[in-house]
Amino acid sequence: MGRYEKFISELDNSKNEREIAKFLKENLILIRNTLNANAWNCVICKPEFKIGTKYIADFLILSANSGCWNVTLIEMQSHMDKIFLKDGTASKGLREAQKQVQEWEMWLDNHKSEFRESIADLAKGQAAYCSNAIRHTHAETELRDPKVVVYFYFKILIGRRNFLDEDTNQRRSKFGDIEVVTFDRLLDYAKYLDENA
Template sequence: MYVKYPPAVKRFTSLFPNNLLFANDIKEDETSHILNENFLDVLNSESSTERTIINFIKDNQAYFIIASILQYYSFGHHETYIFPEFQLGTSYKVDYLIVGKGSGGYEFVFIELEHPNRNIVLKAGHEGEAFRKGIQQIHDWKFWLNASFHSLHETFRKYKNPQKDLPEEFLITDPSRWQFVVVAGRRSDFSEKMYTKARDVKQNGILLLHYDNLYDKTKDILKHGSF
């Protein structure tokens, strides 16, 4: 019956009412299709930067574009929450945190956005500064999370429904529930060497994507109504 609840009821009964994103509601909204095409226009502009993209998503509340990343994972189909510019203590700020719930409970996706069209790859086809910077940022987050994840419950309490308690996944340090993503460049930037690099770092829990992946996966969400 939850699927049939009005959006306001879903938010009111959820763990993080102001951060809830529900895929079935997005499918029925023609505005979402238009926003995704506008997102592609932003990507195609040579003047766009990662800040341009962050501002576009924020100003249009097009958080489903970021949530499309969940199509690379097997959780989020029960509940999906988006936290823009999520603070890790006083040390770091994550561009987007996705919290998704599946059959195994809640999992966390920490996302770093880098430049869409500058310093993506070297002439030899290896990763350029944008991806190197993003990967280093992920390593810094991992170090912080392993030492201080237990302290994040104070941050999550600022967002949560006062009528609900935080589940233990938010209280216990469990790296098996953490995923990391770096998004930079376009499909045309991904040479065979870049795909090799992406496979290598994936073994360390880091997913490397280009921005066309987000556009394509968002189209899938809008067509099928699920993450």
């Protein structure tokens, strides 16, 4: 049984996001390669990443390219959650996830150096990727340098594609600076991996 069939089985038989999280932790490539911010160097995917002492992102993806580092923080809700209600307003699950992401953003605004320390620790031992090699040879020193650019991306993983019609799909794409992603994007990639194994 390939990843796609296993993932379909998990989606069909799991009651909540905790049960799905176990499968995704064992298959981090699905998160890493579908939700990354298009950077190709030093891609690190970490489940249950602490943001300070109060918050935990379900997944963090740290990646670099020649000009910057990217941090993608992912809040996961249930695959069974509706994304929008019939009247077009955000569902309870989506509102809860949005509130969580906004709390992360507020914390990050006030704790930039503390957060840089935590991602630098995560990248310890990796080569530097976006600065002049004379200044930095290791990712951890590069990430601690306040002159090195770090971009943040926020994503909510929730629901299924078939929960969306044309109107709500457009609404999903206009959800501010937070990208709303269905579990089907990961499922599509699982199928791709199986077909190209």
